Amino acid sequence: SKKTMKEKNISYSNRGKSLEDYIDETNVYYLHRNIAVIHKKPVPVQIVKVEYPSRSAAVIREAYFRTPSTTDYNGVFNGAYIDFDAKETENKTSFPLKNVHAHQVKHMEGIANQQGISFLIVRFTSLDRYFIVPCVMLLAAWKRMLDGGRKSIPLSDFEEQAIEIHLGLTPRLDYLKAITTLLP
Amino acid sequence: SKKTMKEKNISYSNRGKSLEDYIDETNVYYLHRNIAVIHKKPVPVQIVKVEYPSRSAAVIREAYFRTPSTTDYNGVFNGAYIDFDAKETENKTSFPLKNVHAHQVKHMEGIANQQGISFLIVRFTSLDRYFIVPCVMLLAAWKRMLDGGRKSIPLSDFEEQAIEIHLGLTPRLDYLKAITTLLP
Ligand SMILES: [Mg+2]
Ligand SMILES: [Mg+2]
Numbered sequence: 001s002k003k004t005m006k007e008k009n010i011s012y013s014n015r016g017k018s019l020e021d022y023i024d025e026t027n028v029y030y031l032h033r034n035i036a037v038i039h040k041k042p043v044p045v046q047i048v049k050v051e052y053p054s055r056s057a058a059v060i061r062e063a064y065f066r067t068p069s070t071t072d073y074n075g076v077f078n079g080a081y082i083d084f085d086a087k088e089t090e091n092k093t094s095f096p097l098k099n100v101h102a103h104q105v106k107h108m109e110g111i112a113n114q115q116g117i118s119f120l121i122v123r124f125t126s127l128d129r130y131f132i133v134p135c136v137m138l139l140a141a142w143k144r145m146l147d148g149g150r151k152s153i154p155l156s157d158f159e160e161q162a163i164e165i166h167l168g169l170t171p172r173l174d175y176l177k178a179i180t181t182l183l184p
Numbered sequence: 185s186k187k188t189m190k191e192k193n194i195s196y197s198n199r200g201k202s203l204e205d206y207i208d209e210t211n212v213y214y215l216h217r218n219i220a221v222i223h224k225k226p227v228p229v230q231i232v233k234v235e236y237p238s239r240s241a242a243v244i245r246e247a248y249f250r251t252p253s254t255t256d257y258n259g260v261f262n263g264a265y266i267d268f269d270a271k272e273t274e275n276k277t278s279f280p281l282k283n284v285h286a287h288q289v290k291h292m293e294g295i296a297n298q299q300g301i302s303f304l305i306v307r308f309t310s311l312d313r314y315f316i317v318p319c320v321m322l323l324a325a326w327k328r329m330l331d332g333g334r335k336s337i338p339l340s341d342f343e344e345q346a347i348e349i350h351l352g353l354t355p356r357l358d359y360l361k362a363i364t365t366l367l368p
Pocket of ligand 1: 087
């Protein structure tokens with residue numbers, strides 16, 4: 001059907017480029033232009049066994065993925081501490097809060113208490129739409145869920161309370177331009 | 185000899201507690217008291233092969249250590265972006281600059297350009313003395329080396345230009361208290 005074709009085209013155009021790819025490219029752009037110093041943290045692993053072959057590099061032979069206790073990205077932008085995580089959903093009508101971990105929410109709350117700027121960058125992959133979710137918006141939705149309310153944030157809330165970003169060429173995803181209203 | 189005995193005692197008293205252990209304990213203290221949110225970054229590894237045994241966690245079977253492109257610690261303290269690395273030397277009279285990587289110096293320079301606070305925490309392990317080396321002090325020593333000067337920072341420079349910290353009980357190494365003069 002026509003609908004299926006269109007969906008295929010959309011997913012084809014995004015193939016191989018994740019939200020994190022766009023953010024990484026943007027961070028390199030920011031770094032090279034002296035706009036900001038923001039990096040993705042390495043994936044945390046628990047290393048159990050390492051081999052040291054002679055004349056070559058050490059090889060990790062047994063290790064396990066650990067749950068990150070923070071968000072994936074942080075850095076500094078013109079004196080402001082910047083801290084965020086990237087989230088993608090295939091959902092077309094809402095962002096399921098199961099994509100966010102309780103320890104990440106707690107971390108973001110701690111950042112806000114220290115006058116840092118924290119947020120999520122959410123991509124609705126099927127819609128190819130990108131939003132900045134400020135910490136306060138996430139905390140309100142999280143509290144609503146804990147109080148027995150809905151376990152997701154509807155797209156309409158994004159349209160009203162989040163900050164939409166559009167993909168560009170250089171940089172790909174100019175999220176720092178989008179967060180000026182969040183800065184002190 | 186007596187000298188050997190003394191050296192043995194000193195190294196025994198520090199056994200198993202690295203500078204990074206002290207910093208990690210201090211960061212947990214800061215976090216729990218809502219003083220600051222500062223974390224050590226995970227060790228960066230290049231993952232090559234992962235096994236997925238049924239009914240158990242994924243196991244990384246081949247991975248390699250990568251050179252970190254930044255410093256090990258960063259976070260936020262009362263609105264300020266904090267960024268530093270921990271360095272230990274057995275040397276009793278100077279700190280060899282080979283302990284610092286060129287990309288770390290470049291990173292710290294970038295942080296300074298963004299009005300972030302960056303520094304090294306250096307431990308003279310044999311002397312059991314701890315110093316904060318502000319970014320400007322490190323950059324000056326680095327430039328002196330590149331200009332053909334000495335490849336280390338003498339202890340006397342530490343005593344004159346760095347900020348000495350003394351170990352405490354809680355927190356173990358109150359480095360945030362020591363950097364107040366570096367804050368905006
Ligand atoms: Mg993520
Ligand atoms: Mg280090």
